[in-house]
Amino acid sequence: MDPGLAGLNPPQREAVLHDGGPLVVFAGAGSGKTxxxxxxxxxLVTERGVAPWNILAVTFTNKAAQEMRDRLAKLVGGRARDLWVGTFHATCARLLRRFADQVGVRKDFTIYDDQDSRAMVKRVLKDMELDEKRYAAKLLVNRIGREKQEVRGPGDMIVGNVFDEQIQRIYAQYEERMAKANALDFSDLIYRLVLAVESEEALRVELGRRFKHLLVDEFQDT
Ligand SMILES: Nc1ncnc2c1ncn2[C@@H]1O[C@H](COP(=O)(O)OP(=O)(O)O)[C@@H](O)[C@H]1O
Ligand SMILES: [Mg+2]
Incomplete structure (x- = not known):
């Protein structure tokens, strides 16, 4: 028997051994989902002969990703290096760089955190001679992030009033400046990959072929 199974209780064991289609595990905090x-x-690696590079495990937090990597290094040894284990954002960033040509980004893009994004919005406001007090950078960054989460570029925004129209112009300028800076914000990491996967059949096929096993931790938090 797989020696790893000794460290699991019966329901955990059942979930680990699950064969075939998708499986969702709901269980309380600290119950052993990770x-x-x-x-x-x-x-999958030691008993089922799955190649490590065919497995993608994504988590919500850096902490969970790190825990998983540390534990896997012990469980599967050197093969752990070829596993894809990371947060949603880190995984998307890695995929965007790997498939940069197909996605339409440069491989060497810079990642802007919220602070950087706010600074960028402030530059846009200055360019457009808009009052920073009326258009708080923090709120604008959040709004742009929400639009990207809904997979809407500036042109896809649902505009209900003149204020929205102004936000739409700010968003468009922001995107232009981000492109010139070769920068992607946090929301872009997911948004750009989603756009590419939706529009590029070849990319979809390639990702499907590569990642035969997808495991998502902390799904309840998404
Ligand atoms: N069957 C088990 N035997 C021993 N320790 C366990 C077992 N299941 C979980 N644990 C420990 O309990 C703690 C919480 O588990 P974790 O997988 O992080 O839970 P969750 O992701 O559901 O919050 C961890 O320290 C983990 O190692
Ligand atoms: Mg967990």
């Missing part, structure tokens, strides 16, 4: 995903990855 452990189940980690052991399942190890099981």
């Amino acid at each position: 452990r189940v995903i980690t052991y399942r990855v190890a099981h």
Whole structure:
């Protein structure tokens, strides 16, 4: 028997051994969900002969990703290096760089955090001679992030009033300046990948072929 299974209780074991289609595990905090995903990855590699590079495990927090990587290094040894384990954002960034040509970004893009994005919005406001007090950078960054989350570029925004129209212009300018700076913000990391996967059949096929096993931790938080 797989020695890794000794560290699991019966329901955890069942989830680790699950064969075939999608499986969703709902269980309370601290009940061992991250452990189940980690052991399942190890099981796929050591017992089912799955190549590590065919497995993608995504988490919500850096902490969970780190825990999983540390644990997997112990469970599967050197093969852990070829596993894809990371947060949603880090995984998307890695995929965007790897498939940069197909996505239409430069491989060497810079990632802007919220602070950087706010500074960029402030530059846009200055360019447009708009009052920073009337258009708070923080709120604008949040709004732009929400639009990207809904997979809407400036042209796809639902505009209901003149204020929205102004936000739409700011968003468009922001995107232009971001492109010139070769920068992607946090929301872009997911937004750009979603756009590319939706529009590029070849990319969809390639990702489907590559990642035969997808494990998502902390799905409830998304
Ligand atoms: N069957 C088990 N035997 C021993 N320790 C366990 C077992 N299941 C979970 N744990 C431990 O309990 C803690 C919480 O588990 P974790 O997987 O992080 O839970 P969750 O992701 O559901 O919040 C961790 O320290 C984990 O190692
Ligand atoms: Mg967890």
